Amino acid sequence: MTNAQAVDTARPGRPPGRRPPGRSRETGPTRASSMRRREAIAGYLFISPWIVGFCVFTLGAMLYSLVISFSDYRLATDTATPVGFDNYAELFRDPRVMGSLGNTLFYAVLAVPLEIVVAMALALLLARSGRAGGFFRTVFYLPKMTPAVATAAVFLLLLNGNTGAINEGLAVIGIDGPQWLIDPTWVKPSIVIMTLWGVSGTMVIFLAALANVPRELYEAASLDGAGRVRQFFSITVPMISGSLFFATVVLTIAALQVFDQAYLLFWRDQTNASPESSLFYGVYLFQQAFRQFDFGFASAMAWLLFVIILLITLVQVRLSNRFVYYEGDR
Amino acid sequence: MAVLPAETADRLVQTVTTDPVSPGPAPGRRRPRTAVGRVVVWLLLGVCTLAFVYPFAWLLAASLKPRSQVFDNLLWPRDVQWSNYAEVWERLPLAAWMVNSVAIALIAALLVTVSSSLVAFGFAYFRFPGRSFLFGLVLATMMLPGAVTMVPQYLIWKQLDLIGTWVPLFGMNLFGSAFYIFLQRQFFRGLPRELFEAARLDGVGYLGLFRHIAMPLAVPSFVIVFLFEFQSSWNNLQSALIYLNSGGVEGYTVPLGLSYAMTTFSPTNGGQGDYQLVMVAALLVTLPMLVLFAFGQRYFIEGVSTQARKG
Numbered sequence: 001m002t003n004a005q006a007v008d009t010a011r012p013g014r015p016p017g018r019r020p021p022g023r024s025r026e027t028g029p030t031r032a033s034s035m036r037r038r039e040a041i042a043g044y045l046f047i048s049p050w051i052v053g054f055c056v057f058t059l060g061a062m063l064y065s066l067v068i069s070f071s072d073y074r075l076a077t078d079t080a081t082p083v084g085f086d087n088y089a090e091l092f093r094d095p096r097v098m099g100s101l102g103n104t105l106f107y108a109v110l111a112v113p114l115e116i117v118v119a120m121a122l123a124l125l126l127a128r129s130g131r132a133g134g135f136f137r138t139v140f141y142l143p144k145m146t147p148a149v150a151t152a153a154v155f156l157l158l159l160n161g162n163t164g165a166i167n168e169g170l171a172v173i174g175i176d177g178p179q180w181l182i183d184p185t186w187v188k189p190s191i192v193i194m195t196l197w198g199v200s201g202t203m204v205i206f207l208a209a210l211a212n213v214p215r216e217l218y219e220a221a222s223l224d225g226a227g228r229v230r231q232f233f234s235i236t237v238p239m240i241s242g243s244l245f246f247a248t249v250v251l252t253i254a255a256l257q258v259f260d261q262a263y264l265l266f267w268r269d270q271t272n273a274s275p276e277s278s279l280f281y282g283v284y285l286f287q288q289a290f291r292q293f294d295f296g297f298a299s300a301m302a303w304l305l306f307v308i309i310l311l312i313t314l315v316q317v318r319l320s321n322r323f324v325y326y327e328g329d330r
Numbered sequence: 331m332a333v334l335p336a337e338t339a340d341r342l343v344q345t346v347t348t349d350p351v352s353p354g355p356a357p358g359r360r361r362p363r364t365a366v367g368r369v370v371v372w373l374l375l376g377v378c379t380l381a382f383v384y385p386f387a388w389l390l391a392a393s394l395k396p397r398s399q400v401f402d403n404l405l406w407p408r409d410v411q412w413s414n415y416a417e418v419w420e421r422l423p424l425a426a427w428m429v430n431s432v433a434i435a436l437i438a439a440l441l442v443t444v445s446s447s448l449v450a451f452g453f454a455y456f457r458f459p460g461r462s463f464l465f466g467l468v469l470a471t472m473m474l475p476g477a478v479t480m481v482p483q484y485l486i487w488k489q490l491d492l493i494g495t496w497v498p499l500f501g502m503n504l505f506g507s508a509f510y511i512f513l514q515r516q517f518f519r520g521l522p523r524e525l526f527e528a529a530r531l532d533g534v535g536y537l538g539l540f541r542h543i544a545m546p547l548a549v550p551s552f553v554i555v556f557l558f559e560f561q562s563s564w565n566n567l568q569s570a571l572i573y574l575n576s577g578g579v580e581g582y583t584v585p586l587g588l589s590y591a592m593t594t595f596s597p598t599n600g601g602q603g604d605y606q607l608v609m610v611a612a613l614l615v616t617l618p619m620l621v622l623f624a625f626g627q628r629y630f631i632e633g634v635s636t637q638a639r640k641g
Contacts, residue, residue, distance in 0.1 A: 040457065040459065046448050046540075053502065065482050068482070129371055136375055140378065150588065154389050157609075158388065205635065208635035250637075253475070268592060282477065309473070
């Protein structure tokens, strides 16, 4: 109780927090504390669905997954035989684990900055398009509404190296397009293209952030003679750095878990060999878990991924403390 | 497990509390001053529109072409073959997939809306020991990769003998979902507390507060959660692969079915390369989402924009 109260008082100005002080004096201390207890019990009851779900499907599942990762799990008999660190040692012996991890990191390094830049450019463009902005926002958002499987079906044909529309378009401007889906070098860029087509979610986040930048700042800056570019880097970027940071973290986590696009374009068809460079970590993990049913190994892979995501996010948070500006801070 | 240091998480929470979803981004529009600037903006808008719309136009055109012309990349088919739209229902159990997906998405969305809003109201209104810590946990679970819990969750459903049924595709929604809890808590916290205090004095119970005050006032947040979850369930390929793949084709959902069609129609698998039919199917499974967006655009944009205020 004291804990929660201390936290409450530590944050002044929160509207739904405090009870008016007069009332508890009227009703007396015992009455007040029994009311508080009733309120607490009701609160726990309201959040009980989440608590149950968390204990079983998150925390319980995590612990179980940890146990499995140190076992050889036999699905037929549902027995987990402890094998120590075998699965983890295997992670470093299996070249496809490290290969797919490398592919995934490469993809993330390529995709996330591009997504941020394109989403930012689109948001700036929309913010400058006056009353037509709403219409274009709708148009740009449509890809986000398209199911991944439909997107993949279309891009599978658009990206076809011989007859695809993308290479045909490139040929018009004199570029001999690559074999997007076959050439190992172009496999990841082709998934990046698909990802960029659906970048409008991030764009909307930036658009909302841009709308919150006070206009006076720009007016003051232009009186001081700052040009558009200068204004962008000295006002816009710092003012929306919170959203930039948030988008970077979320997009990175998503990129490290890519599954749908890579699976649909390259690994859906089990009879057909795809280039190793298209094997993403999420796909290989899925194959190990639900094609080979090697649950122990798949769980070890999952924990390695978790640790990597944790480390990358931590680094991002550390860096952000230096760059991100929070309104009302300091 | 908490990835964010406590102060950062706290700050995330705090920055949001000030602003329950506000109407779309109206202010801050800065129009280019010169004519040249305006031309450049419109030119760029045109190019981007082309890039975003072209795949849709291509899809529509390809869905109307005979098999041999799918790859000709013409946006106006030389020979329009309307029969594709009849044939697809015969060649693929598309109707069954759609019925399955609609049913699953409806159940999933309803369940998660109800459960998340109850939990969100618990966090928004009540004071109890450990509230901040528990809410921090809710936020932290958003960072957990699904892969970590994927196998144990499968084993749980297997223990319950529910593999091959729809239940694993929406069962977890009974317990609320972190992002939706976060989103709805925002809404509830935006409601003036005096409303609730007054109702309490009139003898309204806690559940009554939720049903008669919080729910009617936070309808937009319910719509947002419902639409988001409907879309996410409609798109959910991986769960369908895990839980429904070994069953009959008729029992597939839309994403699993379309993925199956892409494979079986492919010439490398003895198919005849009937990609025009795959295109018809892709178009037909996208349409419900576009309809959803047409009616609920404001909610989708609001829901996504809320994330901006998280950071």
